[in-house]
Amino acid sequence: MNSLFTPLSWSDTGFILIGVMNTVTISIVAIVLGTLLGLAVGFLRAESSKVVNVLLGSVLDILRSVPLIIQLILFSTFVGAMGYPLDPFVAGSIILSLYTMAFMSEVFRSGFESVHQSMRTSARSP
């Protein structure tokens, strides 16, 4: 073995634990924000007209069919180029939340649409 290749030692555990904490934090942020945003967007998509649906749908389509790594690089360079450089953690949280939103909104939309219209009518009838 050459000297560049040092084995993993116990003193490295601290760094790995920091990484674990970051993973957990960013996941919680993304899941909570993404679910809340997804609920709102899913509700909008289930309730609104066709035009709004197509517009929202195409934005969600872009979020879902561009690889996450490209979105992360693009967003973080974009805000940097616009003159507001963000902390990588914040930029990552924003993109991950939006990505989760794109998936959750479909779940919520189909959930809203699976409840039949007659339920609403009968609930409103006195």
Place this chain on the structure above:
Amino acid sequence: MDYEFHWNVVFQNMPELLNGAFVTLHVSVLAMLLGIVIAILLAIAKMNNSKPYCYIATTWVEIARNTPAIFQIYMAYFGLGALGIHLSPYVAVLSALVFINAGYLTETFRGGFQSIPSTQYSASKSLGMTSIQVYRYIILPQMLRRIYHPMTNQFVWSILMSSLGILVGMGELSGTTQRLQSLSFRTLEFFMVAAVMYFIITKLVLISSSLLSRKLFKGEI
């Protein structure tokens, strides 16, 4: 906003980007085909009653589904490299994608197969069909109908996951983009073009898949 866009360098390098897009498509098609073959074997092994086969298949599926794709690509490239097995970036990404695809598709195939009630097998047998006929005319057509869209989904995922080849210096779309942007420092322009190209590739795959499904299933789905 004081950022000036320079699109010229992007258009000059368009042939290289298109070549990268071709490699992306190439590696994901290959990963999908190999993944399907392995997934069929694993699904058979998983539904088998003999313990060791079932155990191997379950371990494969659990590891493939519960670790990130980036970890598997790292393991295939740097992990095996540390053990003295030096794969080219293309082979490393391909093998990682095959590993993941096989893991996910195993569950798809198993679910599709088990969704056909076994009474259909008995009923066809009682009508005098041979085993091969039962699978050819009764079980496989229904199964294909149910697993077709999950398989399309997995294909799109493998296109998106192949973008992680950027980390091991593979020459696919994102890797080419990364190399070109580090030569020209037009990060934003290059990655915007790459995003558009990924979007177009995904849309083309989805459209052709839905055309094929219309042809295959004659509007029954």
